[in-house]
Amino acid sequence: MYDVFIGPFVEFEFMRRALVGAIALSLGGAPVGVFLMLRRMSLMGDAMAHAILPGAAAGYLLFGLALVPMTMGGIAAGFAVALTAGLVARFTMLKEDASLAAFYLISLALGVIIVSMRGSNVDLFRVLFGSVLALDDPTLYLLAGITTVTLVALALLWRPLVLDSVDPGFLRSVSRSGAPSHLVFLGLVVLNLVAGFHALGTLLAVGLMMLPAIAARFWGRDVTSLAAIAVGFGIASGYAGLVLSYNMETPSGPSIVLMAGVVYLVSLVFGPHGGLVPTYWPARHREA
Template sequence: MIDALVQPFIEFAFMRRALVGSLAISLTAPPIGVFLVLRRMSLMGDAMGHAILPGAAIGYLLAGLSLTAMSLGGFAAGFAVALAAGLVARSTVLREDASLAGFYLLSLALGVMIISVKGSNVDLLHVLFGTVLALDDAALILIATIATVSLATLAVIYRPLVLECFDPQYLRSVSPLSSPTHLLFLVLVVLNLVAGFQALGTLMAVGIMLLPAVAARFWTEDISGMIGVAVGVAFAASLGGLLVSYYANVPTGPAVILGCGAFYLLSMFAGVKGGLLWNLMPRKHLEA
């Protein structure tokens, strides 16, 4: 049994790189997802995940499958969409979720169009669904750098970020940190989507950010506990997805995200904090 778990990673260097990249993403993206869930911004994360596509596509148009060009383009596009959606929401009658939905659809269509004009279907699939088994040293360095920067920044803004989740009006009234915290948080979201894009593609990157976070909500109500559970779920799904992909010869990115989805479904049914089975259990008299 142990041999079956470790043999692919001992024998093949590309499996080791895929594991390192997946675990680095799993260490930093789920904590961001926890705060997206707590701030009721889950769909915003999904929209921004698709918003990086036109920037990555422009980078591809200019420099081919260049890691630097596509990453910089993706970051610029994602951050621009986030700021534009907020500006539209503050300047018009549209709410932020509606403006994000509009930008998300435009971004997805524009990105697919740009790649399709210059590239092939293989290039399009590479951008949309990622190639986690083809991670090279440059991609690993980028992912590790983003993970390090994200964790350090999250540690610095952790306290105001927690307060903003539960009482943003109070934070605005007692501290000038509300706007900088929100801006830094948006930067972290886009950065981690860019890191996930390198391995899982634009359509899958948001999955490893949000699904473990949603699953963690069914096991604990403590934020630090949710972060720990979410990271553990992402680790397990990454390892399991790589092994399933290796032995069953199925696409790796979708296997990892389906692993996250399996943990989410299990948590939804069996989680001790609001899971379906837990809610069906008989309660003591007068117990809330």
């Protein structure tokens, strides 16, 4: 048991770094995922995860696998796509989800082409699926910084974000903080997707953001408990995915997201708030 569940993290520094990275992504990304879910913007997270790829790829094309250029390029591309999609939705007949879908497909194709212009298939695989086992100190500092900014921003804007998620009309009637808090929230989405990109790649960056948040919906009722449960699910998924990856020699990023998917499926079946078993096969004492 020790060799399977504890030994890898004691013996190998890269496993400890990967676990710290997964914890940081869960602490920052899972609460953001809860708000995306409550706002019915879950698919926006996936679209935005692909939207950052051209900017990160441009940084890679110019400077190689350098942390700062790829990060800044990803942030710039994410904000550009978010703003452009919003403008298209406002001034044309397209809805925002359709506009985001269009830009997401364009961004993914463009990013892959840019990476292919300079890099090898190994570099392309790293950009698409991440390298959580290769996290170095600067990348961990970046993840920790983004997590800190996210938690501080959520603490300061918690009330307007909650109101804007459950009753935006009431928030508009009593305060003007709805629009600014929404813009800050979009910024947090982009930042956490960029953090996820460095660890899990553009195709899986949204995994630790959305899957734990969706799974938490079957276990909690209020927003605070949903966020706490989602963070716990995210950390557990990161640990379980790394254990699976080490012992079964599977890719680490997909293994982490797969474990988050297992948590979701278990929650879907057994979760006390809307799970299949409690809903359609209630306890016998309730039938009495």
